[in-house]
Amino acid sequence: MTHYTKAALRRAALPRRQALSRAEVTQRSQQLCDQLFRHFLVGQWRWLHVFLPLALKNEPDTWPLIHRVWAEALPLRLAAPVVQPDVISLRHYELTPTTPLRANRWGIPEPVADPTTEVAPAQLEAVLVPLLAxxxxxxxxxxxxxxxxxxxxxxxxxxxxxxxxxxDEAPVAAIADVLPTDVALHACLTPSRVWNFG
Known part of the structure; x- marks a missing residue:
């Protein structure tokens, strides 16, 4: 079994992702949205955590998914992260069509922090997680x-x-330098398929 280090996977994935055109990012992001709604009972969740994309790094555009949740008037509520001043932790706030946003130091849009809309991690039933591999x-x-x-x-x-x-890549066999504090995913969506783990 081939084991890959996180650094090697990061070095390989970043240029491949950066090489995608805006049209490819748009198309693939829509396919990811379709995969989520096709393979998961999204309408039965009460709280879904979504990351807001850093467009400069060609992250998946989660806005089509967000707008679909709002358009379908699901009982599902959305939360999005805000990086804290300690630069090691996140807090989470409800995301609605009227939530004001501002870019953080990395250019990632974040909800403007409002104590009345903070969402505790324990409330979340599903979390969409950004990744490179x-x-x-x-x-x-x-x-x-x-x-x-x-x-x-x-x-x-x-x-x-x-x-x-x-x-649109399959998971590698194994990451060599997994830490005890690393938390595994239950599934990974690519534009063409869903990978389920454990």
Whole structure:
């Protein structure tokens, strides 16, 4: 079995993702949205956590998915993350059509923090997780900051963690340098299929 390091997977994935055209990012993001609604009982969730995309890095565009939830008037409510001043943790706020947004230091849109709309991780039933690559055990590679591992560890045991990979690639066999604090995904969506883990 081939084992890949997170750094090697990150180095390989970033240029491949950066090479995608805007049209490809748009098309693949819509396919990811379709996969989520086709394979998961989205309408039965009460709270879904979504990341807002960093367009400069060709992250999956989650806005089609967000607008679909709003358009279908599902009972589902959405939450989005805000990076905290300590630059190691996240807090989460409800995302509605009227939520004001502002870009953080990395250019990622975030809800303007409002204590009345804060959502606790324990309330979330599903979390969409950004990633660059993952393995067949559901371990993922992000940018290396550890934000999501710390956040996912706070979620309820029944919460479903779903990675979104805009690169239409199968999970690698195994990531070599998984840490005890890393939290595995339950599934990963690519534009063409769904990978389920465990």
């Amino acid at each position: 993952c393995d067949q055990q559901g371990q993922r590679v992000g940018y290396g900051g550890g934000f999501y591992d710390r956040f996912l560890a706070q979620c309820q045991p029944k919460a479903v963690f779903i990675g979104l990979n805009i690169l």
